[in-house]
Amino acid sequence: MLRKISLAVLAAFSTAVLADINVGVSVSATGPAASLGIPEKNTFALLPQTIGGEKVNYIILDDATDPTAAAKNVKKLVTEHKVDVIIGSTTTPNSLAMIDTAFDSKTPMISMAGNAAVVEPMDAKRAWVFKTAQNDAHMATAILQHMVDNGVKTVAFIGFADAYGEGWFKEFAKIAELRKLQVVASERYQRNDTSVTGQILKILSAKPDAVLIAGAGTPAVLPQKTLKEKGYKGKIYQTHGVANNDFLRVGGKDVEGAMLPVGPLMVAAQLPADNPVKKSALEYVTKYEAAYGKGSVSSFGGHAWDAGVLLSATIPQALKKGKPGTVEFRTALRDALENVKNLPAAHGIFNISPQDHQGFDQRARVMVTIENGTWKLIK
Amino acid sequence: MDLQIILLLGQDGITNGAIYALLALALVLVFAVTRVIFIPQGEFVAFGALTLAALQAGKIPGTVWLLLVAGITVALLDGINLLRERRFSRLPPLLLANIGFPLACAGILWLVPPGGLPLWAQVVLAMVLVVPLGPMLYRIAFQPLASAPVLVLLIVSVAVHMAMMGLGLLFFGAEGSRTPSFTELSFEIAGAPLQGQTILVVLASAILIAGLYFFFERTLYGKALRATAMNRTGARLMGISASMAGKLSFTLAAAVGVFSGILIAPITTIYYDSGFLIGLKGFVGAIIGGLASYPVAALGALLVGLLESYSSFWASAFKEVIVFTLIIPVLLWRSLTSKHVEEEEE
Numbered sequence: 001m002l003r004k005i006s007l008a009v010l011a012a013f014s015t016a017v018l019a020d021i022n023v024g025v026s027v028s029a030t031g032p033a034a035s036l037g038i039p040e041k042n043t044f045a046l047l048p049q050t051i052g053g054e055k056v057n058y059i060i061l062d063d064a065t066d067p068t069a070a071a072k073n074v075k076k077l078v079t080e081h082k083v084d085v086i087i088g089s090t091t092t093p094n095s096l097a098m099i100d101t102a103f104d105s106k107t108p109m110i111s112m113a114g115n116a117a118v119v120e121p122m123d124a125k126r127a128w129v130f131k132t133a134q135n136d137a138h139m140a141t142a143i144l145q146h147m148v149d150n151g152v153k154t155v156a157f158i159g160f161a162d163a164y165g166e167g168w169f170k171e172f173a174k175i176a177e178l179r180k181l182q183v184v185a186s187e188r189y190q191r192n193d194t195s196v197t198g199q200i201l202k203i204l205s206a207k208p209d210a211v212l213i214a215g216a217g218t219p220a221v222l223p224q225k226t227l228k229e230k231g232y233k234g235k236i237y238q239t240h241g242v243a244n245n246d247f248l249r250v251g252g253k254d255v256e257g258a259m260l261p262v263g264p265l266m267v268a269a270q271l272p273a274d275n276p277v278k279k280s281a282l283e284y285v286t287k288y289e290a291a292y293g294k295g296s297v298s299s300f301g302g303h304a305w306d307a308g309v310l311l312s313a314t315i316p317q318a319l320k321k322g323k324p325g326t327v328e329f330r331t332a333l334r335d336a337l338e339n340v341k342n343l344p345a346a347h348g349i350f351n352i353s354p355q356d357h358q359g360f361d362q363r364a365r366v367m368v369t370i371e372n373g374t375w376k377l378i379k
Numbered sequence: 380m381d382l383q384i385i386l387l388l389g390q391d392g393i394t395n396g397a398i399y400a401l402l403a404l405a406l407v408l409v410f411a412v413t414r415v416i417f418i419p420q421g422e423f424v425a426f427g428a429l430t431l432a433a434l435q436a437g438k439i440p441g442t443v444w445l446l447l448v449a450g451i452t453v454a455l456l457d458g459i460n461l462l463r464e465r466r467f468s469r470l471p472p473l474l475l476a477n478i479g480f481p482l483a484c485a486g487i488l489w490l491v492p493p494g495g496l497p498l499w500a501q502v503v504l505a506m507v508l509v510v511p512l513g514p515m516l517y518r519i520a521f522q523p524l525a526s527a528p529v530l531v532l533l534i535v536s537v538a539v540h541m542a543m544m545g546l547g548l549l550f551f552g553a554e555g556s557r558t559p560s561f562t563e564l565s566f567e568i569a570g571a572p573l574q575g576q577t578i579l580v581v582l583a584s585a586i587l588i589a590g591l592y593f594f595f596e597r598t599l600y601g602k603a604l605r606a607t608a609m610n611r612t613g614a615r616l617m618g619i620s621a622s623m624a625g626k627l628s629f630t631l632a633a634a635v636g637v638f639s640g641i642l643i644a645p646i647t648t649i650y651y652d653s654g655f656l657i658g659l660k661g662f663v664g665a666i667i668g669g670l671a672s673y674p675v676a677a678l679g680a681l682l683v684g685l686l687e688s689y690s691s692f693w694a695s696a697f698k699e700v701i702v703f704t705l706i707i708p709v710l711l712w713r714s715l716t717s718k719h720v721e722e723e724e725e
Contacts, residue, residue: 161695188696190698192655197388198689199695218648231573
């Protein structure tokens with residue numbers, strides 16, 4: 001008898017939970033990618049609490065920048081929490097580790113990682129995976145375009161000795177060859193290195209017109225500081241991985257003049273009024289800074305916000321096809337995500353198609369430079 | 380590769396090597412006295428540097444709270460023992476040292492805005508805030524296990540490292556910090572620029588090493604530590620308290636770590652987890668010295684610094700591989716030349 005009652009209670013309880021929409025989140029709020037993961041985590045508190053009249057529960061787990069933990073998290077989200085959609089993770093390796101479970105459980109997944117490998121090449125598994133962050137190739141073309149326009153002929157590369165640096169080098173070298181730019185040096189360093197003198201001396205001896213530093217966050221300061229210290233006078237490019245205010249704080253006057261491509265939200269206020277992204281980007285910046293203080297916004301949190309934008313646009317459509325917690329709902333959500341058209345978000349305009357699960361175009365990036373300790377749009 | 384590059388790389392290697400040498404010495408010291416392989420050594424480097432950076436930013440560093448909590452824990456552990464043994468007269472000094480002192484630190488920070496202090500005062504304050512964590516750590520984590528096998532101590536050491544790294548993330552955040560240079564001086568030697576900060580690091584390290592030598596050769600406490608390192612039981616029979624020796628060695632190790640952190644903070648960006656890698660390179664140096672010989676450990680650490688610098692020029696992607704692979708031939712050579720002694724079971 002007791003068992004029957006408890007079963008009945010359980011059943012009643014679980015249906016109550018199933019009526020809500022459960023969003024499972026795995027972010028790298030600790031570990032090496034913590035500076036990216038923390039603003040993402042902060043952003044989930046700002047996402048809508050009800051979509052299409054249904055309550056939304058965000059179940060947020062930390063994967064400590066560890067692919068194994070990310071894989072574990074996603075299993076837990078799918079089996080224990082019965083989530084309808086997965087958001088995560090922060091980094092490419094972690095996102096890749098999550099794809100299998102998303103596919104097996106037929107749960108749409110929205111990654112916030114940079115590398116195109118998360119959604120390309122399109123196959124049966126990746127059909128369930130979407131991505132809000134610009135592909136590295138988007139950003140690399142912006143840098144190369146700027147280099148070519150400014151008469152750069154030879155370029156040196158220094159990047160992290162990990163997936164981020166390697167991914168950038170591959171993209172960059174490929175496009176550089178097409179644009180007839182000569183890569184004269186390719187160096188690596190660790191984010192925790194206390195010195196990059198050796199690498200910088202080697203770069204200097206190759207006498208490049210420009211140097212590209214492919215690092216994320218404050219560790220990207222060290223190469224630029226060393227370049228200046230050793231008297232390098234050429235152009236210095238950074239990647240969008242440095243676009244947070246800690247980079248400016250740690251870099252100080254050493255990073256003045258660096259040029260980099262970023263999502264438009266970093267300079268939302270400076271965008272011309274007719275820019276289609278301006279309004280949606282400003283919305284996020286205002287909300288985030290109202291909650292976490294002025295100047296606290298970083299481009300990474302924007303990727304989490306954009307995942308919320310995608311969900312707000314697609315969940316109402318999916319609700320017509322099925323109840324949350326069912327496979328029909330999840331499939332309908334996936335189909336709706338694949339057909340998002342002209343949706344303005346914090347980082348750009350989504351135009352998702354069955355072949356392109358990222359969906360941004362050149363409106364999703366602008367070139368900025370660092371001037372007097374702030375980001376300045378290059379017109 | 381011309382002369383200038385060779386000089387610059389050498390200079391870079393010696394600067395880093397000097398820091399590694401300091402850490403290697405601290406590791407050898409702690410291992411010799413307490414048989415603990417002190418993995419959290421690197422955390423003291425990061426805590427020292429980041430505490431200084433927080434003070435300079437005018438913020439109250441989280442290490443104050445850690446100091447308070449650790450102090451209260453120590454006071455509780457020791458206080459209960461004292462009460463049980465009815466040695467009430469020992470209570471006031473215990474409370475004063477472990478609760479009064481952290482409270483005083485917190486009070487000073489509360490009253491005096493740390494951002495406005497002169498640099499030397501900030502350095503002293505950072506040392507005062509972080510160094511006492513060393514002996515407290517020993518009391519809390521290692522003293523109850525003082526006679527455990529090396530492996531157990533190593534496991535505890537790893538646990539302490541993990542805990543401290545997590546606390547570091549909590550206190551200082553994920554992003555790193557850099558402190559302003561102590562000196563803006565710059566010279567030119569054979570066409571290669573030489574930063575004043577570099578000379579400062581090498582000089583300070585040399586002075587500290589000389590100071591340690593003097594401490595061990597000339598002072599009673601230094602001799603007591605050496606005696607404990609040579610023969611624990613014998614030292615105890617001569618009236619040297621094992622827990623005093625342990626605390627003292629941890630204090631020295633923490634002081635060396637914090638000092639190194641303060642030295643390199645202007646040169647590079649320090650993160651909450653930077654210390655581990657720096658400490659690990661010191662450890663390679665210490666291994667070259669067989670975790671026993673101070674001069675060989677220091678030279679080994681210098682070698683690690685130079686190797687790192689030159690390999691970052693030739694093959695930057697494989698730098699860490701080259702540095703840490705150094706351990707294999709060293710271990711091979713050591714196991715071939717020295718006789719293996721089984722650790723005595725107690």
